[in-house]
Amino acid sequence: MTRIAPAARRPLGVVATALLSALTAGVSMTAAAAEPNFPITAQQRSTAQQVAQAGVPLSELAPNAPDTYTVKRGDTLWDISGVFLKRQWRWPELWGMNLDQIRNPHLIYPGQQLLLERDGDRARLRMAGGPNGTLKLSPRVRDAGASDGPIASVPLKFIEGFLNDAVIFDSDELDRAPRIVAAQEGRVLLGKGDAAYVRGDLTNVREWRVFQQPKALRDPDTNAILGYEGTYVATAEYEKEGGTNSQGEVVPATFRITSAKLEANVANRLAPAQAKDYTPYVPRPPAAPISGRIVSVYGEALNAGQNQIVSLNKGARDGVERGHVLALWRAGTLERDLTQAGPAQKIRLPDERHGLLFVFRVFDRMSYALILNVNDPVTRGDRFTEP
Incomplete structure (x- = not known):
């Protein structure tokens, strides 16, 4: 720990x-x-x-x-x-x-x-x-x-590794955030120790996080955009201010990549780093009934298993808190009743509970949760409730 x-x-x-x-x-x-x-x-x-x-x-x-x-x-x-x-x-x-x-x-x-x-x-x-x-x-x-x-x-x-790196933005603010416009020596990819040249509205903050272009996260039920997920790439330090030189040419600010989870590249966006939240996690059920759906599996995978991260379509405004334990449900399959005479009738089998989630990060309209245990792969649209 x-x-x-x-x-x-x-x-x-x-x-x-x-x-x-x-x-x-x-x-x-x-x-x-x-x-x-x-x-x-x-x-x-x-x-x-x-x-x-x-x-x-x-x-x-x-x-x-x-x-x-x-x-x-x-x-x-x-x-x-x-x-x-x-x-x-x-x-x-x-x-x-x-x-x-x-x-x-x-x-x-x-x-x-x-x-x-x-x-x-x-x-x-x-x-x-x-x-x-x-x-x-x-x-x-x-x-x-x-x-x-x-x-x-x-x-x-x-x-x-997800306590502060997994971020859901309420709006598409990363589209307007400072961006990497070039790398030293014409490189395309940047790793730890490399210089990155940045343009945009920079505040006086030393440590920044680098993200890929954000993707919209939509509610599986309503298709409404709930937030924008920025995939964390690296951490960078603000080294030198940019501006305009004596010839009137634009000079970008200089940043240094201090750590990298993925390789950074031109067009990646920057956001000020946030202090890590080490408030103790307390596993407990929600105080009131809750029901929602999985919005996405974190990363590029379509399905998730035990110890992987998923995003939920419920957040702080819905009563979700850090530490909440939630039950995962597998949707009942559509079958045909062949036990009676005449045309087979379609029937829907009951949903079955098959796993548990642990909420570790909460935003206004969404949350991130760890899959504590599960019997079958988890995918977008799967249902969760109080345990």
Whole structure:
């Protein structure tokens, strides 16, 4: 897992933490207006707390759920939930977390022992050695070494390269963005260390990202354009300002390619680099029912499998949040009923659920999701819902 400086890896700022604590306690605060990304009603909050306190039904436990488990380096919250549960997104109920803790699971460390307690027809997970065996999650000082860092929620290795490089623009702004007009020594392709000459409206930003021409992403149901996907190519640094020389000739600005995922070339577009978002991911189901479709498979492939990235036709305005777990559905096939006399009647078999998605990046009208597991290839138009 990528090491992050202590100040950068704190999951919540002071104001947000205080606000969430007050919400959990049922305290009214005028500061609530300052936390637009907390769309939970009082009724939803109450229900979540009651369910978490009750635990999960024994029927939800995995067949071979152990009585104890010691957290190991490399574990993720998703992995551990799979050890105990049939349906891993129900981990908040098993762990008995309140909403503040649900937003901050990155306080479980290698070496800690977890105890599974069965009481009647319910089960709860507790931490060995806590007061009365209670699982207590609270901030603590730990060595930030790789062997003792807090566990991640999901395997970051599959999405780390997409955290900021996979971008959906609301408009076709890249068409008007600064562009590479030439390369040194007349080259066509550019790699790390090469100079790129750029024209356009440049702001005083040192680090930029290079994109291929954006492609429009259309809703499979309405065919409306939901956004424009810019395929990330490289990162470049702004070295020297352009302008006009003494002969009145245009002189482009000079950039240097500092890293490259693909080879950059003339006509590629540039956009200022954004700070990477390392806010902890918290796998959980949406608070309300949701239904949508796959818009595209990231990259050039037509189909996608496990650990690949897809774009969804739902975003922040539809209630989608980072960390949401969604169910993938395979459309029922069209068959013919040959069991009755006369002409065979066409029938549509029911849709079948065959996988899970994990939302890791959210835009206004769209989102990116990782395919956690799937039985059949995923393609444009496939349906998803809450799990």
